[in-house]
Amino acid sequence: MTAASDLAPSYDLVVIGGGPAGLAAASLAARAGVSTVLFDENPGVGGQIYRAITTTPVADRAVLGEDYWAGAELASEAKASGALIVNGATVWSLDPQKIVGVSIAGKARMIEAKHVIIATGSQERPFPIPGWTLPGVMTAGGAQTALKAQGLVPSGRTVMAGTGPLLWLLAAQTLRAGGRIDAILDTTPWRNWLQALVHLPDFALSPYFAKGLALLREVKAKVPVHRIDRVGAVGKEKLSEVVFASGGRERRLPADLLLLHQGVVPNVNLANAAGVEHVWNDRQLCFVPVLDADFGSSVPGIAVTGDGAGIAGGTAAAERGRIAAIAAVRALRPEATLPDTQAIRQKLQREEMGRAFLDWLNRPAESFRQPEGETLACRCEEVTAKQVRDMARIGCEGPNQMKAFLRCGMGPCQGRLCGLTVTELIAAERKMTPAEVGYYRLRPPVKPITLAELASLPISEAERKAVER
């Protein structure tokens, strides 16, 4: 275990996030002779897609599937590369001067970097439906994490709802593991096919096509699937039933567990707080960083790669990580021998081929992104959709002003679970585009740290004697 005090004061390259992008980037850079440290806040490497790849208790390889196990190679490559990989390391600050604030086991350090690669990946898109804060309602990604890392499978009455590949993958993995799924509520709007269809030929050539069809067949053979346009969680202290409707006909299913998913979006908090410029991506309905062909951001020396650069999936993330690392090595150690970038770009292009189809097909319906009435938009501060809409209607111009009025986005999650909802609600009420409305202005610390952690920062004699300004 690396302790905060074991870290050097500076590294050529700091990689933040130990998923496929971060692992691939750190390995490549370390192999090219660049002093590299990778910080990851989870107990082990792998990110979400390869969660617990070195420790999973799920021994039967068929349960999680070969795509999961492909992550083992990335993890072992990174371990052998010479990069210092630190787990349990929470990065809470990054500034344009590339000073990285990190905490390990309750001790903080400020580390200088010549170059930073942000590989903080994605998070699940907020899915604000009535009752989504009840115990017993979780994200599908959360359930998948519990399966990968701890071998936990749903055992009570379980309903899954939403849209997107992860939902079907989790369903298949749960069934293979002997878990229970009572129903899948598919929220994919039929009309999405209108925009998706033109991209079908590309998708048919992508590696996801055959896998996707096989998953759908596997799951649909065992679980009833309902097309729905409305869903809610009902219960007093915890979930007791799921209410859903299609074309006005309401149905109820008693349930212990409701797993929600409507795609993933970049985890923007760290990059946003570092001052990286972001733009609205209308196809993926989220904010993405503005990047050059090497994933370099608007802040010199800071790259954003992997799914944090815009959603493309785990295998694409590794290739993106390599491209970002090659650019970093070129800047830091021009004499180093590097792999052929062209070959990596071609691989990436193949991986990204089916993305337009998947994005358009699984684009969540407006009603699942822009809640109404008493449905909570901000889970932390318990701010309802109606409050946000009313405030926008009487003149609140943007998410940052909304914080002052309603405290939405100011709870512990720092807007991660309400940011996109609040932007879209303001846009809808004020007849603006989300691009015009913008996003929360995020500031460090992007993860909570205690005063004791801050106080544990090492301080030199000169710093101690200096006058604060």
Next chain:
Amino acid sequence: MFKRLADTGTAVAIVVDGKPVAARAGDTVAAALLAAGIDHCRTTPVTGAPRAPYCLMGVCFECLVTVDGVGSRQGCLIPVHDGMKVETQIGKREAGR
């Protein structure tokens, strides 16, 4: 809500609100609570509504618990250890507590 696929792994004994809970090596605090069938880990500071782990990936902050005396820790990011003391949290912080 959840069952363990295989009852393997080293047993780790933790204490949740004064009661012993059998966890496994490799569990995070949040996963151990889910596996033990503990239905919520905190209540909210605004309305006192119960909350349970939601995302298990460090994003939602619903699984905040007191771990070994330190409050508002993200249970999904902290691995369990023998003798760990976990307390569920209640509503908003009282000054001086």
